[in-house]
Amino acid sequence: MNFINNIDLTDFKTLLLLYVLVFVIILFRYALLSGSYYLLFRVVFKKKFADRVLAAKMPSSLQIKREIRLSVYSTFVFGLVGVVLIMLWQKSYTKIYIHLYEYPLWYFPISIILFMVLHDTYYYWMHKWMHDFKWLRRYHLDHHKSVNTTVLTSFSFHPVESFFQAIILPILFIIIPLNIFAILIILLVMTFSAIINHAGVEIYPRNSFFKGFKKHVIGATHHDIHHRHAQKNFGLYFTFWDRWMNTEY
Numbered sequence: 001m002n003f004i005n006n007i008d009l010t011d012f013k014t015l016l017l018l019y020v021l022v023f024v025i026i027l028f029r030y031a032l033l034s035g036s037y038y039l040l041f042r043v044v045f046k047k048k049f050a051d052r053v054l055a056a057k058m059p060s061s062l063q064i065k066r067e068i069r070l071s072v073y074s075t076f077v078f079g080l081v082g083v084v085l086i087m088l089w090q091k092s093y094t095k096i097y098i099h100l101y102e103y104p105l106w107y108f109p110i111s112i113i114l115f116m117v118l119h120d121t122y123y124y125w126m127h128k129w130m131h132d133f134k135w136l137r138r139y140h141l142d143h144h145k146s147v148n149t150t151v152l153t154s155f156s157f158h159p160v161e162s163f164f165q166a167i168i169l170p171i172l173f174i175i176i177p178l179n180i181f182a183i184l185i186i187l188l189v190m191t192f193s194a195i196i197n198h199a200g201v202e203i204y205p206r207n208s209f210f211k212g213f214k215k216h217v218i219g220a221t222h223h224d225i226h227h228r229h230a231q232k233n234f235g236l237y238f239t240f241w242d243r244w245m246n247t248e249y
C-alpha cells in the first residue's frame with residue numbers, strides 16, 4: 001500500500017485539484033530552476049563566464065514572451081500526462097516502487113541509466129522525425145524560433161510537441177521498475193539537462209576530463225548548434241545516436 005491509494009481519483013473535484021497541484025509544481029520547478037541558473041551563470045558569475053557565452057545577441061522581449069507563453073502551454077500538457085501517470089500508478093499499471101529494498105540496491109543507479117538511454121533513444125527519433133516530416137515540423141518550429149536560446153527555451157514547445165515529449169514518460173514507467181527517488185532524480189536531471197543545453201552559455205570546464213565527458217554527454221555547445229544547424233545534433237542527453245546516425249556536427 002502507498003499514499004497514492006488514499007487519493008479518490010473517481011471524484012472529479014479531487015482530480016481537478018490534483019491537476020492544479022501538478023500544474024503548479026511543474027511551473028514552479030521551471031521558474032525556480034531556470035531563474036536560479038540564469039542568476040548564477042549570467043548575473044553572479046557573469047565575468048567568469050563572459051567568454052563562454054554562445055548566444056550571439058540578447059533575446060528580444062518578443063522571444064521571452066513567446067517562450068514563457070509556450071512553456072505555460074507545455075505545463076498544461078505535462079500536467080495532464082502527470083495526472084494520467086498518477087492514475088496508472090494507483091491502478092498498479094506502472095512498475096514504480098516505494099521501498100528502496102524491493103529491488104537490489106545496485107539496480108537503483110542502473111534503473112536511472114536505463115531510463116535515460118531509452119528516453120534518449122525515443123527523443124532522438126521523435127526529434128529527427130519532427131525535422132524530417134513536414135506535418136510534424138510545423139509543430140517543432142515553435143521551439144526553433146529561438147535561435148539565441150535562453151534558459152526559458154528549455155520548456156518552450158508547441159503543445160503537440162509537448163504531448164509527444166511527455167507521453168513517453170508513463171510508457172517508460174510502465175516498462176522499467178523505478179523507485180520513487182530514482183524518479184525524482186530523473187525529473188531533476190531532465191530539467192537541468194534542458195536548462196544547461198539551452199542557457200546559451202557553456203559551463204563545462206575546458207580540461208581533458210570534460211573533453212571526454214562532452215564527447216558522450218550533450219551540453220550547451222552541442223544543442224546550441226542544433227538551433228543554428230537544424231539537421232545536426234538531435235540527441236537529448238547523450239551523443240551516441242548522433243554519432244551512429246552521422247548527424248553530429
Ligand SMILES: [Zn+2]
Pocket residue numbers: 143153198223227
Ligand atoms: Zn532546443
Ligand SMILES: [Zn+2]
Pocket residue numbers: 127131140144226230
Ligand atoms: Zn529540433
